[in-house]
Amino acid sequence: xxxxxxxxxxxxxxxxxxxxxxxxxxxxxxxxxxxxxxxxxxxxxxxxxxxxxxxxxxxxxxxxxxxxxxxxxxxxxxxxxxxxxxxxxxxxxxxxxxxxxxxxxxxxxxxxxxxxxxxxxxxxxxxxxxxxxxxxxxxxxxxxxxxxxxxxxxxxxxxxxxxxxxxxxxxxxxxxxxxxxxxxxxxxxxxxxxxxxxxxxxxxxxxxxxxxxxxxxxxxxxxxxxxxxxxxxxxxxxxxxxxxxxxxxxxxxxxxxxxxxxxxxxxxxxxxxxxxxxxxxxxxxxxxxxxxxxxxxxxxxxxxxxxxxxxxxxxxxxxxxxxxxxxxxxxxxxxxxxxxxxxxxxxxxxxxxxxxxxxxxxxxxxxxxxxxxxxxxxxxxxxxxxxxxxxxxxxxxxxxxxxxxxxxxxxxxxxxxxxxxxxxxxxxxxxxxxxxxxxxxxxxxxxxxxxxxxxxxxxxxxxxxxxxxxxxxxxxxxxxxxxxxxxxxxxxxxxxxxxxxxxxxxxxxxxxxxxxxxxxxxxxxxxxxxxxxxxxxxxxxxxxxxxxxxxxxxxxxxxxxxxxxxxxxxxxxxxxxxxxxxxxxxxxxxxxxxxxxxxxxxxxxxxxxxxxxxxxxxxxxxxxxxxxxxxxxxxxxxxxxxxxxxxxxxxxxxxxxxxxxxxxxxxxxxxxxxxxxxxxxxxxxxxxxxxxxxxxxxxxxxxxxxxxxxxxxxxxxxxxxxxxxxxxxxxxxxxxxxxxxxxxxxxxxxxxxxxxxxxxxxxxxxxxxxxxxxxxxxxxxxxxxxxxxxxxxxxxxxxxxxxxxxxxxxxxxxxxxxxxxxxxxxxxxxxxxxxxxxxxxxxxxxxxxxxxxxxxxxxxxxxxxxxxxxxxxxxxxxxxxxxxxxxxxxxxxxxxxxxxxxxxxxxxxxxxxxxxxxxxxxxxxxxxxxxxxxxxxxxxxxxxxxxxxxxxxxxxxxxxxxxxxxxxxxxxxxxxxxxx
Numbered sequence: 001x002x003x004x005x006x007x008x009x010x011x012x013x014x015x016x017x018x019x020x021x022x023x024x025x026x027x028x029x030x031x032x033x034x035x036x037x038x039x040x041x042x043x044x045x046x047x048x049x050x051x052x053x054x055x056x057x058x059x060x061x062x063x064x065x066x067x068x069x070x071x072x073x074x075x076x077x078x079x080x081x082x083x084x085x086x087x088x089x090x091x092x093x094x095x096x097x098x099x100x101x102x103x104x105x106x107x108x109x110x111x112x113x114x115x116x117x118x119x120x121x122x123x124x125x126x127x128x129x130x131x132x133x134x135x136x137x138x139x140x141x142x143x144x145x146x147x148x149x150x151x152x153x154x155x156x157x158x159x160x161x162x163x164x165x166x167x168x169x170x171x172x173x174x175x176x177x178x179x180x181x182x183x184x185x186x187x188x189x190x191x192x193x194x195x196x197x198x199x200x201x202x203x204x205x206x207x208x209x210x211x212x213x214x215x216x217x218x219x220x221x222x223x224x225x226x227x228x229x230x231x232x233x234x235x236x237x238x239x240x241x242x243x244x245x246x247x248x249x250x251x252x253x254x255x256x257x258x259x260x261x262x263x264x265x266x267x268x269x270x271x272x273x274x275x276x277x278x279x280x281x282x283x284x285x286x287x288x289x290x291x292x293x294x295x296x297x298x299x300x301x302x303x304x305x306x307x308x309x310x311x312x313x314x315x316x317x318x319x320x321x322x323x324x325x326x327x328x329x330x331x332x333x334x335x336x337x338x339x340x341x342x343x344x345x346x347x348x349x350x351x352x353x354x355x356x357x358x359x360x361x362x363x364x365x366x367x368x369x370x371x372x373x374x375x376x377x378x379x380x381x382x383x384x385x386x387x388x389x390x391x392x393x394x395x396x397x398x399x400x401x402x403x404x405x406x407x408x409x410x411x412x413x414x415x416x417x418x419x420x421x422x423x424x425x426x427x428x429x430x431x432x433x434x435x436x437x438x439x440x441x442x443x444x445x446x447x448x449x450x451x452x453x454x455x456x457x458x459x460x461x462x463x464x465x466x467x468x469x470x471x472x473x474x475x476x477x478x479x480x481x482x483x484x485x486x487x488x489x490x491x492x493x494x495x496x497x498x499x500x501x502x503x504x505x506x507x508x509x510x511x512x513x514x515x516x517x518x519x520x521x522x523x524x525x526x527x528x529x530x531x532x533x534x535x536x537x538x539x540x541x542x543x544x545x546x547x548x549x550x551x552x553x554x555x556x557x558x559x560x561x562x563x564x565x566x567x568x569x570x571x572x573x574x575x576x577x578x579x580x581x582x583x584x585x586x587x588x589x590x591x592x593x594x595x596x597x598x599x600x601x602x603x604x605x606x607x608x609x610x611x612x613x614x615x616x617x618x619x620x621x622x623x624x625x626x627x628x629x630x631x632x633x634x635x636x637x638x639x640x641x642x643x644x645x646x647x648x649x650x651x652x653x654x655x656x657x658x659x660x661x662x663x664x665x666x667x668x669x670x671x672x673x674x675x676x677x678x679x680x681x682x683x684x685x686x687x688x689x690x691x692x693x694x695x696x697x698x699x700x701x702x703x704x705x706x707x708x709x710x711x712x713x714x715x716x717x718x719x720x721x722x723x724x725x726x727x728x729x730x731x732x733x734x735x736x737x738x739x740x741x742x743x744x745x746x747x748x749x750x751x752x753x754x755x756x757x758x759x760x761x762x763x764x765x766x767x768x769x770x771x772x773x774x775x776x777x778x779x780x781x782x783x784x785x786x787x788x789x790x791x792x793x794x795x796x797x798x799x800x801x802x803x804x805x806x807x808x809x810x811x812x813x814x815x816x817x818x819x820x821x822x823x824x825x826x827x828x829x830x831x832x833x834x835x836x837x838x839x840x841x842x843x844x845x846x847x848x849x850x851x852x853x854x855x856x857x858x859x860x861x862x863x864x865x866x867x868x869x870x871x872x873x874x875x876x877x878x879x880x881x882x883x884x885x886x887x888x889x890x891x892x893x894x895x896x897x898x899x900x901x902x903x904x905x906x907x908x909x910x911x912x913x914x915x916x917x918x919x920x921x922x923x924x925x926x927x928x929x930x931x932x933x934x935x936x937x938x939x940x941x942x943x944x945x946x947x948x949x950x951x952x953x954x955x956x957x958x959x960x961x962x963x964x965x966x967x968x969x970x971x972x973x974x975x976x977x978x979x980x
Contacts, residue, residue: 010045017048017055025063026245033059050079050086054094061101062207064245064282069105073098096133097168099124103141107148108285110338117145134166147182148339150347157182173199173209181216185351189220200233208247211240215250218257222361228698230257231368236734238270239741248277248286252293259300260358262365266372267297271312278314288335288348291328292355298325299356369701369723370742371708371716389417393426401434405517407593408633409671412442433462437475445673449482449489456482470514473505474521481525488532498526516589523582524597530575531601534608575605592629596622600641607645616645633669636662640679647682652690659683677706681719684726693729700726714751717743721760728763733771740764758784758796765803774810781807794831801827802836806843814847834871838864838883842890854898861891885914885925892932901940908933920961927966930954931973938977948977 008016013036020036023029033056040049053076060068080087080095087095103124106117125138139160146156161179169175180195198204199213214237221230238254241247251274258267277290298321301309307322319327336348390396400418403411415438422431440455456479463472480497487493505522508514579598586594603618623638639662646655659679666676680703687696700723707716720743727736740763743749749757761784768777781804788797801824808817821844828837841864848857864887868880888911895904908929915926930950938947951974958966 008039008043010040010043010048013040013043013045013048013052017052020055024243025059027063027065030056030059030063030065046083046086050076050091053079054091054098057098057101062244062246064248064280064286066101066105067109067283070102073102093167096128096131096137099127100137100141100144100168100170103144105283107144108283110284110335110342112342114149114343121145128168134168136160136163136166137168139163140170143178147178147185148347149343150345150350151343153182171204171206171209173204173206173213176204177209177213177216180213184216184220189224192220193217193224208244211237211244211247212250215241215247215253215257218253219260219358219361222257222261222366227261227362227366228701230261231366231701232732232735234258234368235370235738236732239734239738242273245277245280245282246286248280248282249289251277252290255293255297256355256358259297260361262360262362263368263372264297264301264304264306265374266368266370268301268309268311269372271297275312275314275316284335284338288332288339288352291332291335292352295325295328295332296356296358298322298328300360301325365705367702367705369697369704369720369739371704371720371748372742373747389414393418393421393423396421397426397431407631409669409673412438412672429462429466430468433459433466433468433471433475436462440475441478444478444482447485449485453479453482470505470508470518473501473508473514474518477501477505477522477525481529484529485532493529493533495529498529502526516585516591517594520582520585520589520591520594523578523585524594527575527578527582527598527601530571530578531605533571534575534605572605576602579605592625593631593634596625596634596638599625600638603641603645607648612645612649616642616649619645632665633671636666636669636671636674636676636679638662639665640674640682643679643686644682647686647689650689652686656683656686656690659686675710677703677710677712677715677719680706681715681722684719684722688722688726688729693726697723697726697730713748717748717751718756721756721763724760724763724767728767728770733767736767737764737771737773740767758787758791761787762800762803765807769803769807769810772810774807778804778807778811794827795833798824798827798831798833799836802833802840805840809843809847812847817844817847828867832871834867834878835883837867838887841867842887845890845894849894849897854894857894858891861887861894881914881917885911885918885922885929888914889925889929892929892936896936896940899940901936905933905936905941908936923958923961923963924966927954927958927963927970931970934970934973934977944977948974951977 016036017033020029020032023032033052037049037052037056040052053072057069057072057076060066060072076095076098080092084092103117103121106112106120121138121141124141125135128135128138139156143153143156143160146153161175161182165172165175170178176195176199180192182192183189183195184192193200196213196217199210200217202210204210214233218230218234218237221227221233234254234257237250241250241254251270255267255270258264258270271294282290298311301307301311301321302325307320307325309321310318311321311324313319313324313327332352333349336352339348340346390399396414397418400411400414403414415435419435419438422435436455437459440452440459443452443455456475460472460475460479463469463475477498480501483497484493502522505514505519509519579601583595583598583602586592586598599618599622603615603622606612606615606618619638619642623635623642626634626638639658643655643658643662646652646658659682662674662679663676663683666674666679680699684696684699684703687693687699700719704716704719704723707713707719720739724736724739727733727739740760743760744764749760752760761780765777765780765784768774768780781800784800785797785804788800791797801820805817805820805824808814808820811817821840824837824840828834841860845857845860845864848854848860865884868883868887871878871880873880888907892904892908892911895901895907912926912929912933915922915929918925931954934947934951937950938944951970955967955970955974958970
């Protein structure tokens with residue numbers, strides 16, 4: 001847009017004002033509007049000047065410059081008084097409507113005396129009475145004054161909230177927000193949430209709603225036990241504040257919510273994103289709100305041990321959290337003091353102190369499902385829950401040995417306590433050997449084979465010195481297993497040491513000098529070595545922390561990886577032999593846990609070969625053994641494996657039961673070896689397959705956060721990709737978009753394979769387009785089209801370019817959309833994707849209809865039908881009837897709009913025939929086509945008897961299909977037709 005000057009005509013200025021409405025609010029829009037006001041004034045375009053002044057007033061109100069509003073409003077009011085003929089009915093309404101804004105603007109400036117605010121409201125009432133206008137706007141202003149000062153608030157609320165709405169009331173969404181804010185301030189969260197419900201549920205909205213109400217509701221929702229709902233609203237609600245300079249208070253409340261729910265790391269990211277608000281042109285009141293949120297966040301960061309963390313500060317500088325906390329504490333207290341001095345109360349200071357004194361709302365961090373980078377200075381490590389550690393050392397040592405013998409998860413914590421509290425006089429060769437062995441085993445579990453070998457060797461020597469040759473043999477076997485791992489990594493292995501250890505263990509067994517447990521350890525190490533040579537699973541998972549025993553690898557972690565090469569026959573026979581030997585030894589010594597291990601390894605090998613039923617049988621046998629032995633702590637791994645196999649066999653309900661058992665027992669018996677996040681991810685996949693996206697979303701939200709804590713970044717990103725898909729299925733599009741955007745950065749995307757990156761962008765682009773954010777969607781699809789330029793399967797690129805064209809049509813950049821559609825046609829000729837082309841053509845038809853060009857719209861639909869006719873059907877790839885049904889539905893709408901009812905009836909009959917082919921899946925779509933046909937026939941063509949004849953069998957079919965809603969709407973239409 002060029003600069004306005006004296007040569008601008010009145011129509012040009014009006015057009016420029018109209019275009020400005022598409023621009024975001026802020027200082028730039030305000031400055032541009034000021035220029036247009038000046039241009040209208042120079043040209044003496046008086047009516048256009050009135051319009052420009054109101055546009056400028058709106059720009060100030062929504063552009064965080066409301067302190068300028070009172071002077072501007074007085075100018076408008078003077079013009080209205082002196083030249084009322086310039087104000088048409090709409091402009092006159094705005095004169096009275098905007099007077100409320102002035103009240104808020106005056107209250108937000110502490111330098112304006114309270115008497116001046118009260119005087120303004122009195123003048124406002126006189127003006128309304130003189131013009132015979134209803135007084136609800138005056139009551140609104142009086143309540144806002146009371147809510148700001150704390151004086152007479154309850155009475156002012158009753159006088160405002162209990163009176164009927166009128167033409168000058170705030171919109172229903174804003175009034176619901178303010179009513180809820182009142183009750184929340186009174187400590188009545190339940191009443192506040194009831195007032196906010198219509199906004200939170202999507203029934204009411206406006207320019208700043210539901211974003212403002214969502215921000216207000218976050219903390220009350222957590223206090224009301226609806227924390228997951230708060231997490232979801234935070235995801236969707238924060239996006240709506242981005243770029244809106246008038247939403248300092250809403251951003252502050254998101255910061256407070258994050259601070260009080262253990263999510264300071266994300267809070268710090270949001271603070272960095274909103275650092276411009278430190279230096280914005282906001283009023284003192286909104287500045288106080290924003291800085292209060294910053295203060296609460298910084299206080300939590302400091303309390304968590306992150307006072308030295310670098311944080312964004314005003315003026316583009318950086319400070320530590322503790323330093324900035326001191327600054328904002330002083331600033332907020334000074335601002336509150338200024339307002340109180342003006343108001344003659346201590347209300348603002350009391351409110352501030354109350355908020356800043358809030359304790360954390362959750363005992364542990366609330367899972368948000370969003371990716372947040374770790375804090376620059378990590379907090380002190382959390383103390384893991386563990387069994388109580390006995391005070392007496394001898395009792396502690398006995399418990400540690402018993403826990404190790406039984407395989408209970410708490411053995412690690414107990415042995416850590418033994419190592420910490422042991423005294424020199426407590427040490428003998430056995431205890432020295434045990435402590436060395438525990439240290440080596442910890443390194444072994446971390447896959448640090450070379451480092452683990454030395455302490456294990458030392459442990460074995462100490463056991464030999466202590467006269468414990470059986471225990472020494474077991475530890476020697478573990479050390480030899482470490483050597484075997486290193487050799488396998490290098491591609492050359494030797495069984496010599498493992499064979500020698502087995503021979504020694506056999507001799508010890510004959511002499512009754514080794515326990516069955518230690519003998520089975522030797523056998524287990526051999527079986528694990530043979531497993532290693534099978535190469536069935538990759539050695540390392542994507543995060544580098546897969547369990548050392550491949551039989552315990554997470555199914556969710558290995559899903560979707562390239563298949564490993566088939567094991568050679570010799571390695572397979574060796575594995576089967578070693579596992580059979582382990583099972584035989586475990587049975588002879590009545591060691592059910594070792595028998596279960598052998599069965600688990602056999603099951604995993606069977607699964608890798610595709611023998612799923614056999615794998616399940618082995619796993620069920622292992623579960624039965626452990627259950628009979630009452631070794632409950634060992635069951636989570638087995639239940640998770642059982643659930644995974646049942647998932648693969650599509651026995652979804654049974655799988656869900658097994659996985660629920662795994663997760664529940666893992667909570668009762670915490671075990672660092674059990675990957676509960678992967679179990680939750682597997683359970684979420686199960687629920688998605690069972691069409692229960694809501695439950696899946698809950699599991700994935702928790703799983704993503706737990707992967708974060710376990711430092712498994714790729715798994716966390718994959719969980720969030722699945723979470724976005726679940727939320728999209730639930731039609732919670734802003735929620736899904738927020739999740740996708742949290743993983744769209746270079747660091748996260750390097751963890752994804754190219755196909756996964758493409759799928760992430762495709763899912764994001766589609767969610768943006770479906771939510772009406774067409775320009776953002778177009779940007780995503782444009783990136784994706786470039787990314788896929790050399791993709792092996794070019795039909796995928798055809799699809800993406802079609803999506804891009806659809807987004808451009810939605811953005812109303814028609815020249816670009818037409819050019820992109822032409823490109824899509826070129827690609828389709830080389831690499832067909834008929835479904836995507838048909839969807840693009842339907843979007844083009846909708847765009848043409850918006851331009852009132854029915855002929856062009858119908859031409860697009862004819863082309864879509866031609867594409868379908870030319871396409872080859874392929875189950876799982878492309879089916880004609882869904883495309884024909886959607887196109888016929890849209891053709892019905894277009895023909896009805898131009899009153900070509902006979903053709904519209906034929907189109908909707910064609911749609912019904914298409915949907916009928918979908919069977920039970922598409923009964924609702926079929927019933928809707930029948931309903932539309934009856935409406936056209938009965939009301940537009942005047943053939944009510946024929947319409948009723950069409951509806952009667954349709955109602956019966958919908959009833960038989962169990963579609964109660966379809967039955968209801970068809971029956972209602974039939975009754976209406978009968979009544980005439």
